[in-house]
Amino acid sequence: EDKVVQSPLSLVVHEGDTVTLNCSYEVTNFRSLLWYKQEKKAPTFLFMLTSSGIEKKSGRLSSILDKKELFSILNITATQTGDSAIYLCAVVEGGGSEKLVFGKGTKLTVNP
Amino acid sequence: NAGVTQTPKFRILKIGQSMTLQCTQDMNHNYMYWYRQDPGMGLKLIYYSVGAGITDKGEVPNGYNVSRSTTEDFPLRLELAAPSQTSVYFCASSYRLQGSNQPQHFGDGTRLSIL
Numbered sequence: 001e002d003k004v005v006q007s008p009l010s011l012v013v014h015e016g017d018t019v020t021l022n023c024s025y026e027v028t029n030f031r032s033l034l035w036y037k038q039e040k041k042a043p044t045f046l047f048m049l050t051s052s053g054i055e056k057k058s059g060r061l062s063s064i065l066d067k068k069e070l071f072s073i074l075n076i077t078a079t080q081t082g083d084s085a086i087y088l089c090a091v092v093e094g095g096g097s098e099k100l101v102f103g104k105g106t107k108l109t110v111n112p
Numbered sequence: 113n114a115g116v117t118q119t120p121k122f123r124i125l126k127i128g129q130s131m132t133l134q135c136t137q138d139m140n141h142n143y144m145y146w147y148r149q150d151p152g153m154g155l156k157l158i159y160y161s162v163g164a165g166i167t168d169k170g171e172v173p174n175g176y177n178v179s180r181s182t183t184e185d186f187p188l189r190l191e192l193a194a195p196s197q198t199s200v201y202f203c204a205s206s207y208r209l210q211g212s213n214q215p216q217h218f219g220d221g222t223r224l225s226i227l
Contacts, residue, residue: 004154034215042202042218043155088154096162099145099170100204100216102154 003027006089006103014111017079021106023089024071031094033072035063038086038105046074046087079110114138118203118219125193125226133188133222135203143206144186145170145216146178148199155202161186193226200224 007022025033032050036043047056049065049072056063060079065072076083086107090100119134137144142163147155157170161180175197177189186205190197200223204216 006154041220044218045215048215090154099157099160100155102147102156104152104154 002103003101004089004091004103006087006106008106009104010107010109012109012111013079015080017110018075018077019079019108021074021076021087021089021108022071023073023103025089025091025101025103026070027091027093027101029094030067031092033065034090034092034100035072035074036088036090038088039084043088076108079108081110081112084108084110116203116205116217116219118201118222120222121220122223123225125190125224127193127195127226129193130189130191131193133190133201133203133224135186135188135219136184137186137203137205137217138184139205139217140183141205141207141217142183143216144180145204145206146176146186146188147202147204148172148197149202149221150199158188158201190224195226198224198226 004025034048035046047063052067060077063074086105088105089103093099116137145160146158149155156172158176159178161167164180164183167178167180180186200221202221203219206216
């Protein structure tokens with residue numbers, strides 16, 4: 001049973017479109033939620049969210065967490081072909097190990 | 113600053129062979145992790161370590177072993193390679209997240225094929 005569920009699994013858009021990626025979770029002892037971008041190699045860190053309702057923003061990307069409803073969204077505005085990647089959501093479980101539990105990812109393709 | 117370094121980058125093994133995937137980090141992180149990523153899937157935790165001399169199983173530990181004799185190194189060993197272990201393996205490291213805003217840092221991965 002998946003603890004972290006991302007949707008959609010795949011998305012194809014045109015340059016300039018705005019996209020919203022979803023991540024819902026169900027873990028005990030929630031500590032934080034992270035978003036990563038994965039192109040060809042290792043995931044690269046985008047955001048860490050620990051508090052509800054506080055938007056994190058970096059350029060055209062933004063993200064917000066709702067701890068009551070147990071989900072997060074990642075928004076990308078004015079998409080570019082360089083945004084094409086797999087976006088991974090992961091939740092940190094506390095309890096000492098700081099383990100990440102990953103969702104399956106959303107594969108975003110941005111066409112020119 | 114090298115960060116997390118994994119070797120080799122690619123490897124092909126025959127069924128039943130053994131090998132060790134190397135991982136080293138130069139950030140003095142206490143926490144280290146091994147993940148595998150199968151096509152179309154997220155990362156699944158194999159083993160992790162919260163400090164030198166301490167290791168524990170993750171979600172998919174069967175068929176693997178680890179050791180953590182130093183803070184820097186966290187090798188992953190496959191004793192009897194099986195086709196189901198064909199995957200991309202990522203090593204990561206981190207500080208404790210509590211009181212820290214630092215996420216896990218990932219290596220570039222090792223692509224392993226078992227034939």
